Amino acid sequence: MTALLLFGDQLGPHFYTGHDEILLVESAAALRRKPYHRQKLHLVLSGMRHLAAEFPDRVTIVRANTYGEAIRDFGRPLVAYQPGSLAAQRMLRRLGVEMRPTPAFALSREEFTAWAGTRERFLMEDFYHFQRTRFDVLMEGEKPVGGRWNLDAENREPPPKRAKLGVPEPWWPKEDEIDAQVRKDLDELKLPAVGRDGTRRFAITRTEALQALESFVRDRLPHFGPHEDAVLTKDWTMAHSLLSVPLNHGLLHPLEVVYAAEDAHRSGAVPLASAEGFIRQVLGWREYVWHLYWHLGGEYLQRNGFRATTPLPDWWARLRPAMVRAACLRTALEGVRNHGWVHHIQRLMVLGNHALQRGYDPAALNEWFITSFVDGFPWVMPVNVIGMSQHADGGVIATKPYLSGGAYLNRMTDHCGGCWFDPRKRTGERACPFTAGYWAWMDQHEPAVRANHRMGRAVQNLRRLSDLDEVRAQERHREVF
Ligand SMILES: Cc1cc2nc3c(=O)[nH]c(=O)nc-3n(C[C@H](O)[C@H](O)[C@H](O)COP(=O)(O)OP(=O)(O)OC[C@H]3O[C@@H](n4cnc5c(N)ncnc54)[C@H](O)[C@@H]3O)c2cc1C
Numbered sequence: 001m002t003a004l005l006l007f008g009d010q011l012g013p014h015f016y017t018g019h020d021e022i023l024l025v026e027s028a029a030a031l032r033r034k035p036y037h038r039q040k041l042h043l044v045l046s047g048m049r050h051l052a053a054e055f056p057d058r059v060t061i062v063r064a065n066t067y068g069e070a071i072r073d074f075g076r077p078l079v080a081y082q083p084g085s086l087a088a089q090r091m092l093r094r095l096g097v098e099m100r101p102t103p104a105f106a107l108s109r110e111e112f113t114a115w116a117g118t119r120e121r122f123l124m125e126d127f128y129h130f131q132r133t134r135f136d137v138l139m140e141g142e143k144p145v146g147g148r149w150n151l152d153a154e155n156r157e158p159p160p161k162r163a164k165l166g167v168p169e170p171w172w173p174k175e176d177e178i179d180a181q182v183r184k185d186l187d188e189l190k191l192p193a194v195g196r197d198g199t200r201r202f203a204i205t206r207t208e209a210l211q212a213l214e215s216f217v218r219d220r221l222p223h224f225g226p227h228e229d230a231v232l233t234k235d236w237t238m239a240h241s242l243l244s245v246p247l248n249h250g251l252l253h254p255l256e257v258v259y260a261a262e263d264a265h266r267s268g269a270v271p272l273a274s275a276e277g278f279i280r281q282v283l284g285w286r287e288y289v290w291h292l293y294w295h296l297g298g299e300y301l302q303r304n305g306f307r308a309t310t311p312l313p314d315w316w317a318r319l320r321p322a323m324v325r326a327a328c329l330r331t332a333l334e335g336v337r338n339h340g341w342v343h344h345i346q347r348l349m350v351l352g353n354h355a356l357q358r359g360y361d362p363a364a365l366n367e368w369f370i371t372s373f374v375d376g377f378p379w380v381m382p383v384n385v386i387g388m389s390q391h392a393d394g395g396v397i398a399t400k401p402y403l404s405g406g407a408y409l410n411r412m413t414d415h416c417g418g419c420w421f422d423p424r425k426r427t428g429e430r431a432c433p434f435t436a437g438y439w440a441w442m443d444q445h446e447p448a449v450r451a452n453h454r455m456g457r458a459v460q461n462l463r464r465l466s467d468l469d470e471v472r473a474q475e476r477h478r479e480v481f
Pocket residue numbers: 239240241242243244245247248278281282285286289342343344345347348352369370373375376377380381384385388389
């Protein structure tokens with residue numbers, strides 16, 4: 001009889017329902033292949049072992065060096081769902097495993113292909129309107145509830161003038177004996193991991209995922225919107241959901257998450273701006289990056305429109321925040337080291353912005369995000385990193401690079417007050433690396449961005465700078481960030 005092969009990111013009932021025999025593989029070679037964050041390795045093993053413990057009669061975990069060995073030793077025909085990477089897809093083909101379309105996303109591949117048609121540029125907002133209509137979410141007939149598709153204008157408030165946002169705590173898991181065994185095994189394996197080990201912070205069983213979802217929608221979703229883009233040094237989670245791990249491990253279906261948020265709004269418990277902002281992330285962004293990963297294919301990973309070739313510095317790759325002086329960058333790197341997670345704006349406007357300004361190689365950066373983040377998987381990264389954050393695709397995804405100076409960070413974070421650098425200064429010892437880096441990048445890439453009408457004002461301001469030579473010389477030799 002044919003058994004079902006599941007990967008560690010396919011752990012929910014929409015994958016295993018209807019299958020009596022399930023194979024999971026713990027591949028030593030896969031764990032060792034890259035310098036993954038220690039907490040990411042923990043989540044993958046913990047998730048698979050919890051599923052095996054829940055269904056001992058149906059699930060077998062095979063420990064082997066490679067998937068190929070495990071599958072050959074298993075010796076019976078296998079079927080699998082489309083995996084989350086081109087590499088895994090190639091492997092399944094090589095091993096002769098039959099592949100079925102994944103049940104993990106709301107929109108099917110065929111429907112996305114029909115939507116994409118002959119487009120060469122893929123604006124998320126267009127896709128999002130399509131998704132809202134297709135799944136009838138926050139709609140009144142053919143119109144969006146409240147008359148507007150996107151309420152982001154209400155969701156861009158700077159952080160409040162206090163240390164913490166002051167919203168209810170996130171749901172936290174309780175570790176059990178399976179986690180203890182995973183920790184012991186990982187210690188013994190001595191893998192080339194990065195980041196700190198620490199108490200598990202993310203849901204990794206179906207029961208936990210449902211608890212985390214319920215608690216988020218009840219307690220925190222009402223506060224999600226207004227400060228969605230703000231950063232507070234002492235509040236690492238703000239009002240974010242922390243659901244990317246259970247979503248990306250396949251423990252929650254995106255539509256159940258979306259409907260939970262919509263129901264909470266319709267019951268009057270959640271303001272529209274918060275519900276819409278959150279739903280846009282899950283039904284819009286998340287589905288969009290998945291489908292574009294397959295639609296754009298492997299070639300997209302090599303895009304490097306700004307010819308950025310700087311290797312990732314060791315302090316960055318090895319997660320060493322003590323080497324960093326800029327408070328925003330240090331805090332973001334600390335977050336990655338401590339939790340393997342920082343929120344969206346830290347990923348985009350601190351880490352991504354720094355990498356763009358310093359010309360980090362986009363493919364290496366893409367790989368770093370995959371290995372260093374607990375929710376990082378190959379399919380989720382290219383559109384977020386190569387496209388949105390580094391604009392290395394020449395504008396297939398976004399109309400302009402997400403580049404900013406210290407003024408933006410000063411407005412949207414509480415970091416600058418206590419920082420050694422001054423966000424207003426672009427030259428001198430205290431010149432903020434983001435402010436000076438912004439102008440140095442604009443100067444270097446002015447010919448490439450001149451024609452972009454959304455960059456017009458920035459180009460004009462660049463031409464007015466009287467100290468550009470000084471900025472240029474200073475940033476070329478900057479060693480302290
Ligand atoms: C450079 C960069 C790297 C990123 N890397 C990842 C990653 O490795 N894994 C990942 O899931 N998301 C990634 N994102 C998107 C986003 O930052 C995270 O999904 C989010 O921070 C996860 O925390 P949360 O669950 O609390 O999200 P919330 O802020 O509560 O958002 C809700 C959910 O929406 C989804 N979502 C939101 N934005 C995106 C997006 N741009 N792409 C895909 N899904 C999205 C996630 O599933 C998330 O759980 C990245 C974004 C950038 C700019």
